Amino acid sequence: MDSLELPSLNAHKISHFNLPKEQSTRLLSKVHHFNSSMQPPSLKLSPTYRAQRSRRSVIQMQAGDEDFELKQMRDMAAAKKRWDALIREGKVKILTPREAGYAIQLSNKPLLDVRPSVERKKAWVKASTWIPIFEADDNFDAGTVTRKVTNFVMGGWWSGMPTLSYDKQFLSKVEEKFPKDADLIVACQRGLRSLAACDLLNNAGYRNLFWVQGGLEAAEEEDFIVEGPQPLKFAGIGGVSEFLGWTDQQRAAAAKEGWGYRLLFSARLVIVYIFYLL
Numbered sequence: 001m002d003s004l005e006l007p008s009l010n011a012h013k014i015s016h017f018n019l020p021k022e023q024s025t026r027l028l029s030k031v032h033h034f035n036s037s038m039q040p041p042s043l044k045l046s047p048t049y050r051a052q053r054s055r056r057s058v059i060q061m062q063a064g065d066e067d068f069e070l071k072q073m074r075d076m077a078a079a080k081k082r083w084d085a086l087i088r089e090g091k092v093k094i095l096t097p098r099e100a101g102y103a104i105q106l107s108n109k110p111l112l113d114v115r116p117s118v119e120r121k122k123a124w125v126k127a128s129t130w131i132p133i134f135e136a137d138d139n140f141d142a143g144t145v146t147r148k149v150t151n152f153v154m155g156g157w158w159s160g161m162p163t164l165s166y167d168k169q170f171l172s173k174v175e176e177k178f179p180k181d182a183d184l185i186v187a188c189q190r191g192l193r194s195l196a197a198c199d200l201l202n203n204a205g206y207r208n209l210f211w212v213q214g215g216l217e218a219a220e221e222e223d224f225i226v227e228g229p230q231p232l233k234f235a236g237i238g239g240v241s242e243f244l245g246w247t248d249q250q251r252a253a254a255a256k257e258g259w260g261y262r263l264l265f266s267a268r269l270v271i272v273y274i275f276y277l278l
Contacts (some may be wrong), residue, residue: 097219123228134164160238191215
């Protein structure tokens with residue numbers, strides 16, 4: 001850009017032209033107007049223009065977020081096609097939670113629990129092997145913090161689910177525990193992450209994979225021998241929705257437990273409302 005800059009004209013250089021005084025004054029006035037018009041925009045932005053530029057920046061950021069969400073949707077659609085093909089071609093067999101419970105208790109087949117620790121610590125199937133495919137991201141670099149904020153704003157505050165990242169050691173950890181010819185039952189909380197795990201394991205050479213349809217959340221109390229402080233159905237809830245009792249799992253429990261259970265969460269709602277008014 002330096003080669004495109006115009007030479008600066010000033011009074012000293014004009015004086016060498018030996019112009020009459022009136023002509024020199026007029027020329028200096030024109031040069032001053034020209035130089036002013038060539039100043040960087042940042043030096044003469046009006047408040048209105050700055051506001052417009054800020055709005056354009058926000059729109060560009062929103063467009064970037066939309067592009068990212070669109071990419072995620074496309075990736076998910078492609079993954080779903082792969083997963084459907086795995087089941088259709090018989091590379092992954094489907095088990096209901098009850099069938100999985102029978103296979104574990106009667107045939108001693110191993111259960112691979114791929115849930116993150118936030119769900120595992122609440123409830124787990126006795127004697128299951130825990131190797132999470134996704135785990136809570138504890139990093140605090142710029143990219144991770146942005147994802148954490150986005151996750152919180154987009155519903156993390158309500159569901160209580162933290163920002164999760166894929167564990168790059170997942171396959172190697174599974175290979176340390178199970179040979180490639182093992183009959184392996186794979187489960188997560190709702191069935192989606194376990195299907196993703198089956199996809200990875202199939203590509204790694206595992207040929208006897210069983211997927212728990214609907215996840216552990218779909219299991220009834222008698223399907224598995226469960227350990228932990230909460231029922232399996234409650235392991236996937238959290239955040240404000242759990243505190244207020246506004247999840248499907250808690251509503252179903254309230255229908256069974258009666259008014260005592262409902263009064264507990266009604267009292268919590270009243271407390272939140274009182275704090276809001278204060």
